[in-house]
Every structure is written in C-alpha cells, then in structure tokens.
Amino acid sequence: MADTAFSRSCRLLTASDYKNVFDKSQLKVSNRYFLVLATTNSSPTPRIGLVIAKKNVGKAVHRNRIKRLIRQSFRTQKSVLDKLDLVVLARKDADKLENQAIASLLTQLWQDLAKKLARISSSVNQ
RNA sequence: GGAGUCAGCUGGGCAAUUGCUGUUUGUUUUCUUUGUAAGCCGUUUUAUGGCUAUCGAGGUGGCAGAUGGAGGAAAGUCCGGGCUCCGCAGAGCAGGGUGCCAGGUAACGCCUGGGAAAUGUGAAUUUACGGCUAGUGCAGCAGAAAAUAUACCGCCUAACAUUACAAUUUUUCGGAAUUGGUUGGGUAAGGGUGAAAAGGUGCGGUAAGAGCGCACCGCGCAUCUGGUAACAGUUUGUGGCAGUGUAAACCCCACUCGGAGCAAGGCCAAAUAGGAAUCCUUUUUUGCUGCUCGCAAUGGAUUCGGGUAGGCCGCUAGACACCUGUGGUGACGCAGGUUGCAGAUGAAUAAUUGUCCUCGACAGAACCCGGCUUAUAGGCUGACUCACUUC
C-alpha cells in the first residue's frame, strides 16, 4: 500500500464521467447512510466521484466533512478497488455520524465491492 | 468582593505521520517556435528550400525543495457601491425607496454627533420621530352622541292641564304648597359605555349652566434671545382654545432610484442543424422593467423535431489591513511607513495518533468591497453605574 496519493487522475472530472457510471453501473453496494455505484474503467487507476446532495445533508460544513472522509478512506484503500469508477452518494442523516463511524462504514463498503468484483470477474472467466 | 451597563479583542495550543491546492525555484519528459552557429541533401553558383543535433525562449505533465491556504459571522440575500453587458445611460409619466436636524462616506435604509419622546434608582438603552389646522377614506359592539358636534336622560324656565290619582310637608282639619304629566325654550356642569367623548383645577357668575369672566397650569399663533439646524427658553404679546385616532389607509411634501446580473460578459475548440407544420403580416415583431418618446436589431410568433452543455480569460492588490503622526467632540479625513495578502471549479485548506488546558460554540470563500440582520461554548481587557461591607 505504498501509493496513497490522490491526484486528479483518481477523480471523476466531467459530467460525462458521472453519466457513464450512473448509466452503466455494474456493481452496487449500500448501507443505511451511503450508496456506491461502480463500473469498470479503462484508466490505470481507480477513480471516484462524490454526490452529497444538499437535500440529504443540509449544512455545508457537514457536506465538506463527509467528502473529506470519503476521499481519505478512498485514497488509503484504493489498491483494493483497481480499475473501477465509483460514485459515492450520501443518504439522509449521514451528517449525524461521527468521523470514526463513517470511516469504518466506508471500509466495509470497499471490501464488499472488492468481493463482488472478484465474483463477477471469475464468472466472466468461466 | 456583589449586581449591572457600554465598548473592544479572541474564537483551542504543540508535535509526528499521511494527503489536497496556489505561487515560486531546481530538475526531468514531451511538444512548439523563431533566433544563433554547425553539418548533410537538392541547385552550375548565389539567393533560397528541406532534414539532423546543440544552445536559448515558451507551453504541458512528473519529481524534489521553499512558501501561502476559510470566517466573525464566510450565513440570510435585506440595503448600498465597484465591475460587465444592454449604442449613449437619455426625456416624460407611472411605480418603488427613504423620512427630526447636522455631518461622515464611493454610496446607503449604514455610521457619528446633536434634539425630542419613552423606559430604568442609575450607568445607559430604545424609537418607520415629516404632514391627518391640503384633501379623501375608515372607526364593529356598546353608548344619548364617534367627528357634522348632537340633544336621549338630567338641570333650569315658560305655558297648559289638574287637585282625579300617588308621595312628602304643613294645618286653624276646610284646605294649601311642592314633586310626578304634556308642549315650547335655555343649557352642556353630570350620565352605565368605549381604545377614544371636544382643555384641567379653583373662584366668580347664572334661572340653570357654560372660557361667559378671572387666576394658575396646559395649548396654538406671532415675536425676541441662544443655536448652522432640529429645537430650547420663567422674552414679550396675543387667541378663549378651533380639528379624537389612523398616513406599517389612499395621499401631500422633500430627497432619491434606468434595467439586468460573473450562470454578467469575452475568446477558443468540437458536434449537430442550416429543418417541418400552422398562423400573422409590411411596418410588424423583438430588446432597452410598465406606458409614451427616443434608440438599436430584424420578418415574427407558436408547436414538433434535433444538438450543446468542454477549455481559457474575467479571478483577485483593494474605497484593503496594520502602525505612527496630524486635523476633528466623533464617524472620518490627510501624510508617512510596514509587513501581510485564499483563489478552488465534480470544487483544496484535512485525517489519524500523542500530549496540554479552561475540554473547544455557531459554522465552510465561489467576482469583489461597505453595512444591516440572524446563529454563537467559553475566555480576556478597559470605562462607568447602583447597593452593601472593610480600611
């Protein structure tokens, strides 16, 4: 886990990038507070995009905090998620959680996602 | 020391590790370019053209170092300005805003100083504080009457009726007087009400009363004094005193406001389309808030169908902040100096751990400033007031 950088190549940058993930989402994992959509990509790194709606998280401070925590979690554990484009959506009351709770929830999601990916790729190989 | 008022400041600190972003330096990758000088090719030679490599310049990406990186409210978007476009930012009407006076300011609905009123023992605080004696409108219920003053009861008086009846007084026991009735006149002192009832108190006056007269108080008008003014006054005179409230009712007066907003606006690149149907027409339609003028553009409107939502500039150093001096009661102005200065764009300023303390509130820039309003844990400083205690 040497590479923990988080440069622009690790993010979804344009509306078309986002549209691609929403339209062709192959994987979908969620819990009460977050929903993750994912699809395989052609770039050498995994990429992430965030959708934190004002409707679900009212205060700008909390939106920023959640985004930071997601990015933090993603960049430290992105080696698990090779060759995937992700979109993370926050659900209602996500701002009520503590930082550590959010971090552990996200770790769980990444691992679920990696398992599903492995299952799909193995079935494709068969 | 207690209770309180006002003004100002602050808005967790330190360390380690891992990250994001602006600027800058170095290095490297690749691209472009003209210049320098050299070589090769083409040409009989010159002029010139092409290719290769070096140095220089510029751009892009990576790496390393240095350095900067949310707020007092960044919020609400309630006002004001800069900036950009609408040809100029124009004229009139309509409409909006402000509203004691003076000053400050780029400007303001903000601020400062002053006046008035209200609240508080006080320090102080609060005030949409021009005009309903320019006009119009509105004021339920209750009450006699609700803005024209009126006249229901009452009070007074005159006339009529009558001792039939009732009450009271008196009596020489025959009766007599007064009041109660009706009509006319005078009056507004008193009258359950109501948010509000047409100056107040006292004396005189009167048939009863009344600013009817007088004194004091209040009020209006004029004048004088002080003040730039609002306004103030135990200046002087005058008016018997007229008109309750509501202008966050229409309105009047004074001042003021053109519209849209950085998703403004400009540039580059790519893609698609240069359509179809219906209707209206030659001065129509659109834009400049509404209307008229004026100006500009141009066939226009509606429906259907199709396409784009990438990059760069605008973009942060400015009516900036701080310090000193100086003018001013002050807001603030002037002069000099200093170091400081976020600029993202699917959107940075953080996470984890350790440690300390008083255990950390409200809360996140998106073109930029000046205000207002709202949210806010705690801590610090200064000035002042009140009551008590001690010296």
Next chain:
RNA sequence: GCCCCGGUGGCACAGCUGGAUAGCGCGGCCCCCUCCUAAGGGGCAGGUCAGUGGUUCGAAUCCACUCCGGGGCA
C-alpha cells in the same frame, strides 16, 4: 452563486390588494332513506391562519425578521 414564488381543518384551495363572520369541495363521524350496500338527503366535529416581534382600539390580512417548501437562470 444569482433571481423569483408559496406556507390557511386529514387533502386540494378561497379569503389577504380593500382590517371587525375564518369559508367551499373531497374525506371522517352520526342520523334518515333501503331487506343490505352504493348513490341521495340532513346534521356534527375538526384551524397556534408556518413562527417571533411591531403598527393599530382591533391583524389570516399591513410592516420587519426568522424557519420551511417549490421553481427558474450558461
């Protein structure tokens, strides 16, 4: 980021400009009609008028601030 609208019974709305009764429809409950139900008829309940403060004698209405909800703008 900027610019606009709206908030009234359980639901969808009127009343607000122009101040003094809070109303209509659907829904709910009760009664009548019917063998029973539906339809129909009659009656009843149900409202901090988003909140706070102000103006006024009096505010759903006028004014200010706040809180929610919705829409538009390259």
